[in-house]
Amino acid sequence: MGLLSKLLTFPVSAPVAGVRWSLETVERVVRDELVDDSAIKDELMALQLALEEGDIDGEEYVRREAELMQRFREVRYWREQFGMGVSGGPVRVQRDTEEHG
């Protein structure tokens, strides 16, 4: 650290800031995509409609549903990794401290 690192980083600090900014943008876009299950929900609803309308048979439904479930699990995994809320699953119940057990 100190002078040496200043010297080494100073000449490139401006471009680095730009690169970092775009990397952060990319990271955020990737992250948003990883944790967003709305497209999967839309596909699942469309798939159910297709089954109800007789456009696909039960076998195809089950196969495509399994793919969507896998994608749901991946989104859940990333949401948990990023400390975001997930739907369904175990609920944490917080007890009031003054409660007499």
Add this chain to the structure above:
Amino acid sequence: MGTSMAATDGGKYVYCIVRSARPCEFGAIGIGGEANRVYTVHHEDLAAVVSDTPIVIYDPTRENVLAHEFVNETVMREHTVIPMSFGTVFRSGDDVSELLRSTYEAFSDVLDKMRDKIEFGLKVLWDRERVIATLERSNEEIRRLKDEIERNAQNSTYFARIQLGRLVEAALEELGSAFVADVHASLRPVAVASRSNKPIGDRMIMNAAFLVERAESEAFDEKVKALSHRYEELLTFKYTGPWPPYNFVNIKLKLERAD
């Protein structure tokens, strides 16, 4: 926790909240495919309808979602229900009682508001080709342009075709909105509230939920039948229910990560 009445220990899958001070049984219809018994866990006069479960995350497969819905349908025959989100699992009966205790006021309030109210789903799909054929007959401007294109088949009609496409799109959008507005206007007098959800796929023009007084459900039925009759050439009505008020009650619980 003197009012806790958890019948067995371990994880509880929660389907809905009802008002009842006495234990209820709803049969071996629980989620998980093992004919789990569905019963109630209480705090005073509030009850959670539950079945025993391992602490797992349930995938929203058709099978699981139907199991969740079937329990709620069964319970709502005799009770006003506040439905829980699909997949809600508690670690113990005590945790469920604690939820009821800590949110007693809020649940009581919602139960009062939802008393004797049920939900119906209404999805409206159209047959695009048929609607376009109707438009070509009834819309003067479209008919004229179409005739013109057909007469000048050899000449360059590129722009006329683009113009026709735009006209048809605009007319379709206008007509779709008019259909949806008409359906809402017909049902508004017999519904307490309505909610529009995003249509699914490209054939659906309306995806709505209606909250209806139980006493008005026959009147609501009649209106939907009349609508589907009036539009039978062009529209398909997918009418479902009665449901618990899934679209009108929203309970958000703090969830933790599964171990």
